[in-house]
Amino acid sequence: MERGWKRHQRLWLFSGVLVFGVGLTVLPAAADGVDTAPPATTADAVSTPISHATNSDVTTDQSVTVADSVTHHVSTTGAAVAPTNAAANNVTSRPTATVMGSDSTTVPVNKSPTTSTAPLAQQSHVAAPVAKPVMATQRPAYIHVDQDNFTQYFDLNGSATYDKPTGIVTVTPDKNDQVGNFALKPKIDASTNFTLLGQVNLGNRTSATGGADGIGFAFHNGNSTDIGNAGGNLGIGGLIDALGFKLDTWHNGAHMPEALRSGAQVSTTDANGYGWANDPDPAQFGGFVTTTDQQIKAIDGHAYDRWWAQTDFNSVQALQSNDLNGQFHNFKVSYDGQSRELQVTYEETNGHVLTWTKLAPVDRQAFAMVVSASTGGAKNLQQFKLESFDFQQAATMNVQYVDLNGRQLAQATVNYPDGAVVNGTYATSQLDISGYHFVNMGDNPTTGISSPANGYLNRVGDNGTVIYVYDQNPVDYATTTRVVHEMIHYLNEQQQVIAPSYQAQPITFLQVKDPTNGSISTYYSLGNNEVPLLNTAGQPLVTSTVRWIPGEASTFSPVTNPNVQGYQAVSTDALNSNLSEIAAQMVTTTSKDLDLTVYYQSLIAPTMIPDKPSEPAKPDLPQVPIVPSEPGKPAEPVLSQRPIIPSTPVKPTPLVVPTTPAMPTKPVVPSRPSRPDQMAVSTKHPTRGQQPKRVIVSTIRSRSQRPVTTLTDKQVTLPRTNENVATVNWWAWILVIGGWLGSLVWWRRSRP
Known part of the structure; x- marks a missing residue:
């Protein structure tokens, strides 16, 4: 009994050791199938830590959301751990979604058990659709762009060139009619921050001295390969839902579009064809610009769609003229992904910093x-x-709408229902394009090879391009023709034909009206031609016998006037012509037939043979003369009237004798006059007791020899010079003698 117990102890001990050994063997293999990662979360509960790693590294957060509740292990080195048990074999057969960067993390994803039953021929022109991947929480790190890796992230177009040692992009050289740009290859995640730091050189000419146009910065919702319209739009107009900023150095007034088609079909270098809106008043300024989808009236009066750029006048700040000095000025664009605020700063020459802000x-x-x-x-x-550009990439797709030749017909955006992130979905759709119908997705080098219209975003950055191909609809073009002829006649002075008339080859005009937009195209050809066949664009097909030339006018060739023996050309009714030839005659679609004449004159004087005179007519007999009637008796002559005796003339009124003038109170003694030639004194003595009346007769005559008037006795005369000469002299002597005697008496008395 005791021996049997010991035998059982040995057996149990051996069994325990054996089981323990088996357990040690099985345990490592089983450990590979045990879930040691954090529990899986749903897509709605994804946490997205952001790591500011350098270059394009991705974060190493290991939390993933797995479709169909499958749990996976993600190694921190970027390689998936292969399962070793049989149950894990189903996982290794699943496709993987890869987050691209300098380092990458490969995440196994579910593969749908169903497969496409579409024929291979139908699938050959598009990329194979991707099954629904897992939703990874890791986001790409911020990318740092500097002068060394600039061309890795930016494409140069047009006149733009890059100098790596200095980090300078010359967008336009100092030349006329240049268009250049540089575009970011991936798109920026709009929910994250970005900063563009650098300097701008606007040149050394203001608009007043011939400088233009400026530099535009655009952040838009179109394809990463889209380029805006040049000129007055500064590369912003024509971009979808653009939020732009421009440093504008040339003032533009509004310009009506000249291209009579959709803006998507207008070349980016055709500024006049696209048109532009009015600029604010400052000659140089900085300000925000936005684009909206509008119908803009063109020069033909019809409206065409345009992503129309308009300056935010409230944001405009003038730039100083001395800022255009050929020097670089500090410039910065920064964006806050949380507040959606875009800020731009520019440092002027004087050190003052201008700042603009706008919400996206x-x-x-x-x-x-x-x-x-x-x-x-x-x-x-x-x-x-x-200097630097730091941003975070989004996962995006592009979409294009082209014709059979790969020319762009329309523009649209891509939708991202789950966001522009890795493993999110994208969706595009066909468009109704006037005059065109959808053919297929791009399937050749001319149109490009298309990605699926809808699918998943497998990596950050550009995931490809969806291409819709269209062909033009057959159009019932309206056509009209008009034939214009030229005929030249040669006549003499008697309007007689002296040479065969000349008939030129007619010119046929063709007008084609496009019913889609009402535009009319005009062509002409030589000869009387019928309406030709048209291609899908409404253009006449050229044949071996008829060539249609675009144009609204043509000319008949010059025609030399013929030499007619015995005649010389003297005149013509053709325009701009001479006596040697009929000049080229221009005609249009509205011209009438040309009927021209050249007149000639004979060089030999004709011999005039008189005609036989006709027999004169028989003269008429003279009429019997009329006897005059007896003349009447003449009337009595009228007697002349007696002459009128003139009345006695009126006796003239006698002359009025002037009254005696009043005597002056005191005559003024004149200076000593010259002595008169003669003084006549009356010799008649008055009677005693009467005052004698003097009659003075002067014999003095003036130089004109007029006689001096003689005063009568009744006239009172004024005293005349020297009239009382004798009396004055006597009185003078008396005064002199009296004065002398008085002086003598005074002298004697005054002596002692």
Whole structure:
């Protein structure tokens, strides 16, 4: 019994050791199938830590959300751990979604058990659809761009060139009619921050001295390869839902579109064809610009769709003229992904910093970025010097709508229902394009090879392009023709034909009206031709016998006048012609037939043979003369009237004798006059007791020999010079003698 117990102890001990050994063997293999990672979460509960790693590294957060509740292990080195048990074999057969970067993390994903039953021929022109992947929480790190890796993230277009040692992008050289830009290859995640730091050189000419156009910065919702329209739009107009900023150095008035088609079909270098809106008043300024989808009236009066750029006048700040000095100025663009605020700063020459801020739309998921500049008749050297650009990539797709030749017909955006993130979905759709119908997805090098219309975003950055191909609809074009002829006649002075008439080859005009937009195209050809066949674009087909030339006018060739023996050309009714030839005659669609004449004159004087005179007519017999009637008796002559005796003339009124003038109170003694030639004194003595009346007769005559009037006795005369000469002399002597005697008496008395 005791021996049997010991035998059982040995057996149990052996069994325990054996089981323990087996357990040690099985335990490591079983450990590979045990879930040691954090529990899986749903897509709605994804936590997204952001790591500011350098370059394009991704974060190493291991929390993933797995479709169909499958748990996976993600190694921190970027390689998936292969399962070793049989149950894990189903996992290793699943496709993987890879987050691209300098380092990458591969995440196994579920593969749908169903497969496509579409024929291979139908699938050959598109990329194979991707099954629904897991939703990874890791996001790409911030990318740092500097002068060394600039061309890795930016494409140069047009006149733009890059100098790596200095980090300077010359967007336009100092030449006329230049258009250049540099565009970011991936799109920016609009929910994250980004900063563009550098300097701008706007050139050394103001608009007053022939400088133009400026530099535009655009953040838009279109394809990363889209380029805006140049000229007055500064590379911003034509971009979808653009939020832009421009440093504008040329004032543009509004310009009506000249291209009579959709804006998507207008070349980016055709500024006049696209048209532009009015600029604010400052000659140089900085300000925000936005684009909206509008119907803009063109020069033909019809409206065409345009992503129309308009300056926010409230944001405009003038730039100083001395800022255009050929020097670089500090420039910065920064964006806050949380507040959606875009801020731009520019340092002026005097050190003052101008600042602009504007909010971006909250529904924007990703930004495509492009920097543009252009010149025209005015020019400037326009440059951007990059210091750094830090941003986070979004996962995006592009979409294009082209014709059979790969030309763009329309523009649209891509939708991201789960956000522009890795493993999110994207969706595109066909468009109704006037005059065109959908053919297929791009399937050849001409149109490009298309990605699926809808699918998943497998990596950060650009995931491909969806391409819709269209062909033009058959159009019932309206056509009209008009044939114009030229005929030349040669006549003499008697309107007689002296040479065969000349008939030129007619000219046929063709007008084609496009019913889709009402435009009319005009062509002409030589000869009387019928309406030709048209291609899908409404253009006449050229044949071996008829060539249609675009144009609204043509000319008949010059025609030399014929030499007619015995005659010389003397005149013509053809325009701009001479006596030697009929000049080229221009005609249009409204011209009438040309009927021209050249007149000739005979060089030989004709011999005039008189005609036989006709027999004169028999003269008429003279009429019997009429006997005049007896003349009447003449009337009695009228006697002339007696002459009128004039009345006695009126006796004239006698002359009025002037009254005696009053005597002056005291006569003024005149200076001594010259002695008269003779003085006559009356010799008649008055009677005693009467005052004698003097009659003075002067014999003095004036130089004109007029006689001096003689005063009568009744006239009172004024005293005349020297009339009392004798009396005055006597009185003078008396006064002199009296004075002498008085002086003598005074002298004697005054002696002692």
